[in-house]
Amino acid sequence: MNQKLGIIGAPITIAQPNMGVDLGPDAIRHADLVERLKNLKITINDYGNVSVPMTGTNQIDPETSLKNLNEVSQGNENIAEKVKEIKSKGDFPLILGGDHSIAIGTIAGLHHHYQNMGVIWYDAHPDLNTGQISPSGNIHGMSLAASIGIGHDRLINLGGKGPKVDPKNVVIIGARSIDEGEKEIIRENGIKVFTMHDIDRLGMDYVMKNSIEYLEEQTDGVHLSLDVDGIDPAHTPGTGTPVEGGPSYRETRYAMQLLHESDLLTSVEVVEVNPLLDNQNKTAEVAVDMLTTLFGEKYL
Numbered sequence: 001m002n003q004k005l006g007i008i009g010a011p012i013t014i015a016q017p018n019m020g021v022d023l024g025p026d027a028i029r030h031a032d033l034v035e036r037l038k039n040l041k042i043t044i045n046d047y048g049n050v051s052v053p054m055t056g057t058n059q060i061d062p063e064t065s066l067k068n069l070n071e072v073s074q075g076n077e078n079i080a081e082k083v084k085e086i087k088s089k090g091d092f093p094l095i096l097g098g099d100h101s102i103a104i105g106t107i108a109g110l111h112h113h114y115q116n117m118g119v120i121w122y123d124a125h126p127d128l129n130t131g132q133i134s135p136s137g138n139i140h141g142m143s144l145a146a147s148i149g150i151g152h153d154r155l156i157n158l159g160g161k162g163p164k165v166d167p168k169n170v171v172i173i174g175a176r177s178i179d180e181g182e183k184e185i186i187r188e189n190g191i192k193v194f195t196m197h198d199i200d201r202l203g204m205d206y207v208m209k210n211s212i213e214y215l216e217e218q219t220d221g222v223h224l225s226l227d228v229d230g231i232d233p234a235h236t237p238g239t240g241t242p243v244e245g246g247p248s249y250r251e252t253r254y255a256m257q258l259l260h261e262s263d264l265l266t267s268v269e270v271v272e273v274n275p276l277l278d279n280q281n282k283t284a285e286v287a288v289d290m291l292t293t294l295f296g297e298k299y300l
């Protein structure tokens, strides 16, 4: 991870119901992201925010059982284009969300550059819903499903036809809120999941080393999709769907340290920071601590 870094803000907010996730990219920038990364002697290009539709009807469409499908798809097409473009320039893409639907766009954009891409999904939720099984109709709970080719055609074929990631190349870490339909998708597709119980039983050290080894063997690039609600809400209160009982700040920071040492990652995104639900920008600051650790910041 010694290349130049390209930062993109991806402020989609209408794939979930809370106002304010669109402010995530700027909250993260205000938490000194660029300054801290520059201290690590990393070259940085901040491309600003991608333009995305900010409003929709917010109603569940009876035909698709989805909310704001057209607008979320359009925003993600724009994100996919931008990610593809900066990756072509040789930048290491760092995408700042936005709600987690942006993963559909980032992964689609990255897909153009890899044959067999892997994804680490650090999240309280697996985001493996579809319109048919979702309890909410919110597309931010469907992004991983879309990326592996499950769900609405418009989402699956976004930024290029068909699935973007083989479900065997996905590792979900920190899951503790899994809807019934998602459990089935996990089983049917053989997706590797470390729930919180697994992390408690095995320890974060084992979980991360095992995940890294697993993905190293079979992929030609690995994207980290870091949902801040993956971390325990004691540390990241500024997010729309917090779930108690997550990995601590320390465990997560250690996970990022191991990822840094492994040199496995080829792109990163951080999502679901919502400054309107936050406490003095704490969640964005925690997100920045995780990102700088990932890029080599050390305690000593």
Ligand SMILES: NC(=[NH2+])NCCC[C@H](N)C(=O)O
Pocket (backbone or CB within 6 Å): 099, 100, 101, 125, 127, 129, 134, 135, 136, 137, 138, 140, 141, 142, 177, 179, 227, 229, 241, 272
């Ligand atoms: N990216 C997220 N925070 N997703 C939360 C999803 C919550 C719930 N499983 C749903 O589909 O509505």
Ligand SMILES: [Mn+2]
Pocket (backbone or CB within 6 Å): 100, 123, 125, 127, 140, 227
């Ligand atoms: Mn998520």
Ligand SMILES: [Mn+2]
Pocket (backbone or CB within 6 Å): 123, 124, 125, 227, 229, 230, 241
């Ligand atoms: Mn989540």
